[in-house]
Amino acid sequence: MKIQCELCPKHCIIAPGQSGDCRIRVNMDGKLVAVTYGYPCSLHIDPIEKKPLFHFLPGSKVFSVATVGCNLHCKNCQNWEISQQSPVNVPAYKVSPRQVAEISEKNRCESVAYTYTDPAVFYEYALDSSIEVKKKGMKNVIVTAGYFNQKPLKELCRYVDAANIDLKAFSDKFYRDVCSATLKPVLDSMITVKSSGVHLEVTNLLLPTMNDSDKDIQALCKWIKENLGAEVPLHFSRFFPQYRMKNLPPTSIKTLKKARDIAIDTGLQYVYIGNVIGENWENTFCPRCKKELIQRHGYLIEKNVIKDGRCPYCGYKIYGVWS
Amino acid sequence: MDRRKFLKILSAASLSAAFAPVSTFARAFPEKMLIAVKSGKYPGRIKPINEAALQKRAKWLG
Secondary structure, eight states, X not given: OOEEOOSSTTOOEEOTTOBOTTXXXXXXXXXXXXXXXXXXXXXXXXXXXXXXXXXXXXXXXXEEEEOSOOSOOOTTOTTHHHHTSOGGGSXXXXXXXXXHHHHHHHTTOSEEEEOSSOTTTTHHHHHHHHHHHHHTTOEEEEEEOOOOOHHHHHHHHTTOOEEEEEOOOSOHHHIIIIISSOSHHHHHHHHHHHHTTOEEEEEEEEOTTTTOOHHHHHHHHHHXXXXXXXXXXXXXXXXXXXXXXXXXXXOOHHHHHHHHHHHHHHTXXXXXXXXXXXXXXXXXXXXXXXXEEEEEETXXXXXXXXXXXXXXXXXXXXXXXXX | OOHHHHHHHHHHHHHHHHHOOHHHHHHHOGGGOOOOEEXXXXXXXXXXXXXGGGXXXXXXXX
C-alpha cells in the first residue's frame, strides 16, 4: 500500500520499500518509518554564534545534532556530504532522545540545536529530543530551511526556543531551480515561528548573479520588515563555491556590504554579514543610540554590555533571549 | 433531471476532480498528519561515540 508523508510540502507518495524525496522516510509494510530516528550522524558542541544566532544566549555552548538527509537539494549545499546522502552511505551514532539531553547537560551546553541538515526530515527525533531537553531545563534551537507543513511545525514550536531560518532567496524560481522546493511554505514557516513566540533570526546566503540583485534584496528585506518585524536579525552570508555550484565565484565583499546597506535603509534594525572575519559587520549596535553593544570576532564574544536585555546607554529593549 | 443536465454536471465534476491538487487536500485536513514510527535498525554502519571529539570544531556549517 502506498502512503503519503505529510511532514513537508512535497507530500511524497511513497510506494512499499521506497523512501520519500528526503531519502530517510521509508514505507515499510505500509508504515511510514523514520530510519534515522535515534541515529545522528553528527554530534558537536558549537558556539551559538555559529548557527548563526546572535541574539540568543550570546557566548553560550550549544550541542548540535544532525541526521543524514534533507528535503531540499540545494546545488550550493555546504553540508552536502551528509544532507544529500542515503543513510546506507553515512555511519551514525546510536543516541536516544534522552541521551541527547544527557550529553548536552554533561557538557554544560545551555541549548541543543537540530542543525547541519534539516530537522524537517528528522522531525520525530528532534521533537522527542526537544521534550527530553526541556525536562532538564535546557533550551532548543532549530536551524532549518523552513520547508515544513504547518501542523508539524506548530507542534515542534511548542518546545523550541529559537530558530534560524535560511531564506535562500526571495524568488520562487530560485527555489525551484536551485533547491527543488518552493518559496511560499518557507515564508509561511517564518510567520508561524515568529507568531509562536519563538526567537527568530533569518539567514540569506548571497550567491553571485543568482539571488544578489538589488531588487531581490530589497524585496526580501521589505517582506521581513512587514511580516516579521524590523527587530528580526538578518544575516547575509558569504557564499564559497561548493557541491554543484563550483562554477560561481565567492560572494564579493562589495555585494555583501551593498546588501547590508539596503537592509538598513529598508529599516531592519540588526543586520549582519557572516563568513567574513575582521570587519565590524558582526557587531550589534543599539538601533536607537547607535552605540556598540556586542563586539564579536568570528564566533568569539569580545564585549557584551547588554544588561537585562536593554541598551545600558539609552535603555532601548534589544530583541533577543539574553539569559 | 434530464439527460443533458446530468451530463453537464457530470463533466463539470470530472474536470474539477481531474485538476484537484492533492497537496491542497492534504493541507485542508491537517489533523490527518502521519507521524513516522522509529526504526529499530539503522541501514548504515554504527560508530561509537567519542565524547572527546564532541568539542572539536565541526566540519559542518550551521
